[in-house]
Amino acid sequence: MDRLHYFVILTTFVMSTAVGLTAIFFFILYRRRSETQTTPHIEPAPLLEAAFVIIPLAFFLLWWVMGYRTAIGLATPPADAMDIYVQGKKWMWKFAYPGGPNSVNVLRVPSGRPVRLLMTSRDVIHSFYVPEFRVKQDVLPGRYSQVWFQAVEPGRFQILCAEYCGAGHSIMRGEVIVLKAEEYEDWVSAQHRGLATKQDGPPTALDFAPPLGNLVDQGRRLAQEQGCVKCHSVDGSQHIGPTWLDLYGRRERLSDGRIVNVDEGYITESMMDPFAKIVDGFKPVMPSFANKLAGPEVAAIVEYIKSLQSDAVRTGPSEGPAYAPVRGR
């Protein structure tokens, strides 16, 4: 990101300075010297004209290639990235780790390990911004967006909201605390032992329930409570709705013939706006859960569905002892 930034700034700066200075020089050199003076008609050599087109074009294309590669890199988290759920809410950031602990406004991550944030908003559009990591991504209600980073060394870095979201926008701040891998492990296991629960800034919200096991367990419980399992099986049998077994990662055919990849975003959309995409062979009878499920609950159900893989054991983040590999629950 920085390389692209400085390269673009530097080349444009050098070129505009050269153009400006040449213009000033020519103003003086070719200034009008008398009332009757006419200017000569000049036909530039084709080669010269071509150079004036091709050189800037080459720079533009080079920037584009660099930008494209940067953008693809930013949009493609490595497969071994550790997932953390983020919920934006007026005016705080909440983090939920698949292994169990939750926190408000403080995101602890291990250094040297890619981290993928799966982000959604409870209310309005926010934007998750960590200037030092060059990471900025909109956080939208009813949808998941993702962003990833890998912190190089331990330290503390500011989190800001970069989308004006109301009166408290400017106080919607948080902090990424990058820990050494061992310190991070210690913190996670301390969380599991129930220590140090309230140290994460003001415990402002009542709506973030204390961790009850990991997200997968919470998701399983919620799927029961919300009645999802009346229509969806987890054992591979089709019911009123498609089975959740091996749903995550599947390529799903829709009634209009399109094929979609089942990822976090699609699963969330299925809950929030079930008629947006109808699975081929099923009736559009699923009710919307848009106002029935809070962000962390949606995250929990998504994690639960992700855990339902029949063959490959999806191990998830390997840091937490409580997050055992899950298979066909």
Ligand SMILES: [Cu+2]
């Ligand atoms: Cu905000």
